[in-house]
Amino acid sequence: MKDFGEEKARSRNGGRLASCMGGVFLFLATLVVCNYLLDLFGPSLHPPAFAQKLKHIEESEVAYDVVFIGSSYVYRQLNPDVFDEEMAKQGYDLRSYNMGFPGLVFHEMDQLLDDLLAIDSNQLRWILVDAANMDVNRKRQNRLTSRAIWGATPGHTWSYCRGILASSDPWPQKLGILLNQTVSACARSLHIGTGQGLINQTMSSGEMGGALDSTEVLQRGFFSLDQSRDKNDLIQIRRRNAFLRAASKWPRRVERFRQQAPDSTELSKEYLRAAYSHQVQKIHNHGVAAIYVLSPCLHPHFRIEDLAKEGVIPKLFAYNLPEDFPELYAANMRSNFNHLTEEGADLYTRQVARDFSAYLKEIQ
Amino acid sequence: MLFTQPIFLIYFALVFCLHWTIQRNSARKVMLLAASYVFYAGWDWRFLILIAASTIIDFAVGLILRAPRPVLNRKVWLVLSLSANLGILGVFKYFNFFVESAHGLLTAVGVTLEARMFGIVLPVGISFFTFQSMSYTIDVYRGRIKPVRSFTDFALFVAFFPQLVAGPIVRAATFLPQLAIRRRLSDVMFKGPIALFLTGFIKKVCIADNLAPVVDSVFADPGAFDVVSIWIAVLFYAAQIYCDFSGYTDMAIAVARLLGYELCLNFSFPYFASNIQEFWRRWHISLSTWLRDYLYISLGGNRGSKLFAMRNLMLTMLLGGFWHGASWNFVVWGGLHGFALVVHRIYQETVGGNRYVAGLMKMFGIVLTFYWVCLTWIFFRATNFADAYTCLKAFVIFQSPGQATLGPELLWWLPPMILAHWIMYRRPIEERVEQVPNWACAIGYGLATFFALLFLRFGYSQFIYFQF
Structure with a gap:
């Protein structure tokens, strides 16, 4: 009697297990379908500032010929007004726009390029790409920001992860970064938190994920590190003060870098080659020419320079050597260790414009 | 965790x-x-x-x-x-x-x-x-x-x-x-506990956590906001604390049920209470019954004169308020509830039996009770008496020195919340799902999870009652 009861209970448990598995399948299928539909018909996942700049390009009456894209090296240092003015002096009537965002890492840039090139109305002919920031999103606190989520498409996450694996970081750090990317990718696939802005507009957005509140900045896309402009930017003030305290040591630092550059922190050359050739091809496929720029800062970029020599990177403007551009490395032109002041940015932009016009003359 | x-x-x-x-x-x-x-x-x-x-x-x-x-x-x-x-x-x-x-x-x-x-x-x-x-x-x-x-x-x-x-x-x-x-x-019913857990999860992460920034912004400096904003903040706080705490309890009960154990009921739609006594039979039931059994009765309960019983009631609520936290705000909160319970007892013993008065109370009791409870939440939430006084003035006599506004459109979030609350009040979710076929339940869980994740607020915030 007891055996019969146990057998019955076992068979009942078996039935429940089968029903449970079916339930789990339906549950997951519902989640996938809902998220897929939201992907198709839902609002864009762009961080507000990114969306604003893309929209500006899409709706602007000005047909931009040149766009600068990259991290703060672009956002803080390439002034479109100065560039256009200098190009006009050189005999070229061009309109440029700054699509830079602080901390923009390579894969974010790659996706931003996708969105930029997908704009039907644009008449872009050249894109000046910041070649310096081949970084990966490393910080744990960033993994659920709108920027991280926006950039975490399956394709880009896979690309990120390959980049991380190709890096020379220690394994515990690599695993931490891989976990961050996975969390961001899950958040994007499941649209985690994308509806929270409905009640309040304070979605955690990370640096520059929030909206641009200045029309002037939006018109040019450029925002210099002149202290008089933004007294509330405490991070920049802190960086500036740190630089001012150590300003006397700056020339020595430049000299040391000139004599012996530190080891490169770049990713493996094979990975860089694959990533850049993919990016260059993508830009070319849209009938646009890609020009890469190494901005004036004390970071070695041997591999990028090698890739330029190999022809993977079609054209490289390198300003990362103090001996070639001493005026850009003068302490009075620096806002902090990595960025130029507005005056420095002006000087730098004119230099880029002159090199660009020389390049145009060369190809003509 | x-x-x-x-x-x-x-x-x-x-x-x-x-x-x-x-x-x-x-x-x-x-x-x-x-x-x-x-x-x-x-x-x-x-x-x-x-x-x-x-x-x-x-x-x-x-x-x-x-x-x-x-x-x-x-x-x-x-x-x-x-x-x-x-x-x-x-x-x-x-x-x-x-x-x-x-x-x-x-x-x-x-x-x-x-x-x-x-x-x-x-x-x-x-x-x-x-x-x-x-x-x-x-x-x-x-x-x-x-x-x-x-x-x-x-x-x-x-x-x-x-x-x-x-x-x-x-x-x-x-x-x-x-x-x-x-x-x-084999004795565990899975559908009900899972639905209950999801309900608690949605209450906490989708509702309470999303209302919190609005509430926090006003209570950080209530003097800067106008009357409508303070009303919104107080009403949102009422929703936030209920969803936060009852959401936790729902999840706790569901988790225990999945392990085969039954925990006692802690909330029973308190904002539908038609008087303050009923509110305390529906809000944090395990604490209110604890206070009744181990404090109120130990103090003498209803034995002795009416005045003595009212004193016991007041003392119980003051200590109940103090239980919530080491702050005079909580004592005042408890005192206000004690006062309301005493008034309610007097009302019951005097005009409560009157047919017309009882009819009126039936009509307006829920709104009155909710208003009073919201008023007491001001002391519960405010960080000091000055802020509480500012909120109280806006909430009672519609006066506030502030100009900043949250935008009255936020009030549109209240009707859907009330409707959802009422639907669940008619029949608890865990009872409803037991009648639903398994396949429909699985799809329902999928939909609920989808919406829960969609509105999930980044950065996990502690449950309010953890601090107590």
Whole structure:
């Protein structure tokens, strides 16, 4: 009697297990379908500032010929007004726009390029790409920001992860970064938190994920590190003060870098080659020419320079050597260790414009 | 480890599998106890010392109380147990408050002394487990239950992780008998608990956590906001605290049910109460019944004159308010509820029997009660009396010096919340899902999870009641 009861209970448990598995399948299928539909018909996942700049390009009456894209090296240092003015002096009537965002890492840039090139109305002919920031999103606190989520498409996450694996970081750090990317990718696939802005507009957005509140900045896309402009930017003030305290040591630092550059922190050359050739091809496929720029800062970029020599990177403007551009490395032109002041940015932009016009003359 | 964090789901999946894989009841209980201690140590392992101390003292006192010939008078042992528990609570929760209040009082009368505060960290859930543990000793003393012989059973009763940090405050009489019987997986109804867990999750992460920034912004500086914004903040806070706390309880009950145990009901749609007495029968039921059984009745309850009973009521609510936190704001909150309960009792004894008055109360009771409860929440939420006064002025006489506004369109969030609350009030979700076919249930869970994740607010925030 007891055996019969146990057998019955076992068979009942078996039935429940089968029903449970079916339930789990339906549950997951519902989640996938809902998220897929939201992907198709839902609002864009762009961080507000990114969306604003893309929209500006899409709706602007000005047909931009040149766009600068990259991290703060672009956002803080390439002034479109100065560039256009200098190009006009050189005999070229061009309109440029700054699509830079602080901390923009390579894969974010790659996706931003996708969105930029997908704009039907644009008449872009050249894109000046910041070649310096081949970084990966490393910080744990960033993994659920709108920027991280926006950039975490399956394709880009896979690309990120390959980049991380190709890096020379220690394994515990690599695993931490891989976990961050996975969390961001899950958040994007499941649209985690994308509806929270409905009640309040304070979605955690990370640096520059929030909206641009200045029309002037939006018109040019450029925002210099002149202290008089933004007294509330405490991070920049802190960086500036740190630089001012150590300003006397700056020339020595430049000299040391000139004599012996530190080891490169770049990713493996094979990975860089694959990533850049993919990016260059993508830009070319849209009938646009890609020009890469190494901005004036004390970071070695041997591999990028090698890739330029190999022809993977079609054209490289390198300003990362103090001996070639001493005026850009003068302490009075620096806002902090990595960025130029507005005056420095002006000087730098004119230099880029002159090199660009020389390049145009060369190809003509 | 919070119920809303992915890590909890992994932890619970592990505990669930182990629990139902282990066949022997005693081994299961040991595993559950270890899991509960791991859960609690997730905050700070040092807190385990407190919970262990409280457990050992009350277990030992329980056995001594029912010994044929105890060494000392039983009352002495009871006082010893209560002193130990209240001592732990007093030191860890109220010490700095007492020092600060005494210092303030002495300064007011002209005595200047240096107040020395200690950097005491408030152990999470301390008020819950000490009250639970105390109720056992009192019940044994009163002869309502027999002392438990198994230390594991008693330790698990005190530390059972689903209800450890924010209740419900479970009674030994209802929980210990459940531990004596081996739970069977085949007896567990899955649909109801999963629906209940999802409901709690949505309440917490989608509603409470999304309302919190709005509430926080106003209560950070209420003087800067206009009347409408303060009204929005107060109403949102009422929704936030309900969704936060009842959401936690829903999840706790669901988790316990998935392990085969039943916890007591803690909320029963309190904002639909038509009077303040009914509100307290629906809000934090396990605390209000605890206060009634162990404090109000111990103070004399309804015995004696009406005035005496009202005094007991007032004292109970003042202490109930004080239980929530070491701040005069909570005492005032409790006092306001006590006052309302006294007024309600007077009303019942005077005009309550009148047909017309009863009819009127039926019509306006819910709104009046809700308004009063919201008014008391101001003291609960405000960080100081000045802010509370500013909010109170806006809430009662529609006056505020501030100009900043949140935008009245936020009020549109209230009707859907009320509607959802009313639908669930008509029939609880866990009852509804039991009638639904399994496939429809799975799709429903998928949809609920989709919406829950969509509105999930980044950055896990603690449950409000964890601080108590």
